[in-house]
Amino acid sequence: MTIVVGYVPTPEGEAALTQAIAEARRSSTTLLVINSSRGDALVDNRYAQEQEIQSIEDRLATQGIDHVIKQPVRGHDAAAEVLDAAEEHNAELIVIGLRRRTPVGKLIMGSVSQRILLEADCPVLAVKAG
Template sequence: MTIVVGYVPTPEGEAALTQAIAEAKKSNDTLLVINSSKGDALVDNRYAQEPDIQSIEERLAEHGIQHIIKQPVRGHDAAAEVLDAADDNDASLIVIGLRRRSPVGKLIMGSVSQRILLEADCPVLAVKAD
């Protein structure tokens, strides 16, 4: 089976990756790391750069985790990319990081995490950064 983790280069993304590694080690599943961008801006701080990707590759190799890292830029939001990856790979679990937001912030900006939690066809593990 496959575990899908939504990754962004933030403390929340690192927390999600750490938990996904632990889950993959327990179940011996392949880990699919999704880091996406809509591609609608010249700079997207949530899109991991090459040093970030190399660090993830090294970390997963150290743990002996079979993995795939995908960085789609297709105009879709992050929730759609994670949900599509989970569906396409028959995921057994999705792991996401959560950040604190006010109720008004959620209302105005929406919530990628909330959409994944509500629409996923498999279990979702949501973690917070330290």
């Protein structure tokens, strides 16, 4: 079994990663870190740079967490990438970070977190940044 975490280089992403590490350690399972980009912009601040990925790699290796880090760029939104990964790897849990959004912001922009919560076939743990 696998735990999937949707990671972005933000405080919410860090909170999700920290909780996912704790869950993976507790259940002695593989952690799959998903950090994706649609690839439709020259700069995507939610797509982790090489040094950020290396830092995560080092952190997981130091803690003895069996892990895989994927950074797909396939034109899909982040929710689709997390949901696809969870299905493909028969995930027992998805961990995501939440950020505060206004009701109008949710209406106009949609919500990656909301889509994952509604469409996931496994439990979803949503965490907030401290």
